[in-house]
Amino acid sequence: MHLRFHTDVATVLAFLSMALVPAASSAQPLAAPGLTEQMAQARQLAVNGQREAALALYDRLLTESPGNGDLLLARGRTLAWMGRWDASEQDLRAVTAAHPSYGDAWSALGDMYFWSDRPAQAAQAYAEWARLDPADAPPFVALGRALRDAGDYSGAADAFGRAEANGLARVEVEGLMVSLRPPAANRADTAPPGFRWIASGTYEHTGFEGSRRPWNDYSISLRRKFTKGSLAVELLRANRFGGHDSAVALDGYVDLWSRAYANVRYQRASGDRLYPHYASRAELFQGVGSGWELSGSYDRLKFSDDVNIYGLGVGKYFGNYYARVRATHVPSSDGTRSNGYRAILRNYYRGDADSYVEFRVGHGRGNDFLPGQGLSQVRNGLVGVSWVFFPERTWGFKLTGDYGHDSSAPSQFSVSMSVYRRW
Structure with missing residues (x-):
């Protein structure tokens, strides 16, 4: 069952216009009235490189609205952009636990794991995103890349095939399939992700x-x-x-x-x-x-x-x-x-x-x-x-x-x- 918050249409449209990730989600918990403009301001600070200021604003808003799923998601993704993996994981895990049907949260969690070189865990998060949005291509592209980096080439090929079935252009699919070939045979540093x-x-x-x-x-x-x-x-x-x-x-x-x-x-x-x-x-x-x-x-x-x-x-x-x-x-x-x-x-x-x-x-x-x-x-x-x-x-x-x-x-x-x- 999809999670729904009660709010007016204007607030819904305003929030969707500044969604944190472009991919569609099965359900989007919306910010409470009055938070929308401040969340947009925090996001603008984050994307313009003023991430400490963005975090400070998110922290203040969360003291006023503890446990707000949208605020935790926004702060968690900002922390991931900063490479603060543990803090980011804590926020994003809190959102997925409280709102398991929130596709954007699974997408953000998968990105955090993928960026921090944990492809197997990223694949698990992306799989949840794909389960919630089975008719979209982006979840399966992300899932395929994570499986590829985790060494599951067969699973990655299946995921890229699902992305094509969901409308991804053939030329993009061919480029992804090429990436499944073994790494350049001349490199002496070839090793699965996770090994340093x-x-x-x-x-x-x-x-x-x-x-x-x-x-x-x-x-x-x-x-x-x-x-x-x-x-x-x-x-x-x-x-x-x-x-x-x-x-x-x-x-x-x-x-x-x-x-x-x-x-x-x-x-x-x-x-x-x-x-x-x-x-x-x-x-x-x-x-x-x-x-x-x-x-x-x-x-x-x-x-x-x-x-x-x-x-x-x-x-x-x-x-x-x-x-x-x-x-x-x-x-x-x-x-x-x-x-x-x-x-x-x-x-x-x-x-x-x-x-x-x-x-x-x-x-x-x-x-x-x-x-x-x-x-x-x-x-x-x-x-x-x-x-x-x-x-x-x-x-x-x-x-x-x-x-x-x-x-x-x-x-x-x-x-x-x-x-x-x-x-």
């Missing part, structure tokens, strides 16, 4: 044909996610050719404009025998069209000589697959040029962004740094496979195997294992 930290450890063993001693490499990483990207600290150690070297790196991702992000990295070592003395990297990714991704990169490595590497890549998402081809170009001081090519194909076999199988192949004529030899021209080929699997949301692992052939060195094979922990 990602730790990993990797061990790699490389063996060679003939009598060359094997290599062993180790690395650990701790990454912190932020609203618009992430930053990791990495420690690396290499044991090769009877010697060893260590390095430390900062690796960051940042979201830019629509469908664009960048990876920036800086690594420094004590010497330049196994690792470059320093290495810097910048790569820009841009999504275009329906599932396409373009990229351009620049690497600078400081050995005894500087090495500059330029790269171009193109990727494509289709279904649960991601394919990418990348070309690299390395000019040298003697005028020679080195070009290489790599291709990967990933299958996100569980339909999420966590678990996948990757196949890769590469070939090219390139400048490779060989310890004790400097930069040497080599012809090389590479084939490899990786398996990434998260048995639970909080931890997972990666197994990798590669085989490579170099014209100036023995053929090699490598195996590695990584363990991931998220919280």
Whole structure:
């Protein structure tokens, strides 16, 4: 049964003209006569950035009208705009408890959870909003986005389908469906919402044909996610050719404009025998069209000589697959040029962004740094496979195997294992 307050028609029209959210609701508890103009003034203060003044006015009005649903809703949404999540939740929960048929209150509660990176709880609130307004598109769009960010891609697709059935334009639905594809396959900071930290450890063993001693490499990483990207600290150690070297790196991702992000990295070592003395990297990714991704990169490595590497890549998402081809170009001081090519194909076999199988192949004529030899021209080929699997949301692992052939060195094979922990 819809909640109704007794008031005159003029007051109803005045309140509806300054409704706090544009979406329709199944029932709208109206402000008592005499509050309408003051509520409009408080809202104007809030939308103009004077939110402390708006809160002060809402507080005063609530002392005069304790428990007023419209005032609590208005104050709760203003608190959410300010990022004061606990206080906002208290107000909005009070409204939904007292007026469970008030659709706008469920919408505001869902927004508060969504903005504070709690998509599962946002989905629960949006589901109530959609139940109250089953013939409108906005509740199902909001529900789909929350389910998507909570990792429920199937539920999100169903919600977007309901939005289309309720009148959402097909072009908008297609844009929402594209967002259900796994996140960009190149990002190392991919994790479901709710996780702020990602730790990993990797061990790699490389063996060679003939009598060359094997290599062993180790690395650990701790990454912190932020609203618009992430930053990791990495420690690396290499044991090769009877010697060893260590390095430390900062690796960051940042979201830019629509469908664009960048990876920036800086690594420094004590010497330049196994690792470059320093290495810097910048790569820009841009999504275009329906599932396409373009990229351009620049690497600078400081050995005894500087090495500059330029790269171009193109990727494509289709279904649960991601394919990418990348070309690299390395000019040298003697005028020679080195070009290489790599291709990967990933299958996100569980339909999420966590678990996948990757196949890769590469070939090219390139400048490779060989310890004790400097930069040497080599012809090389590479084939490899990786398996990434998260048995639970909080931890997972990666197994990798590669085989490579170099014209100036023995053929090699490598195996590695990584363990991931998220919280």
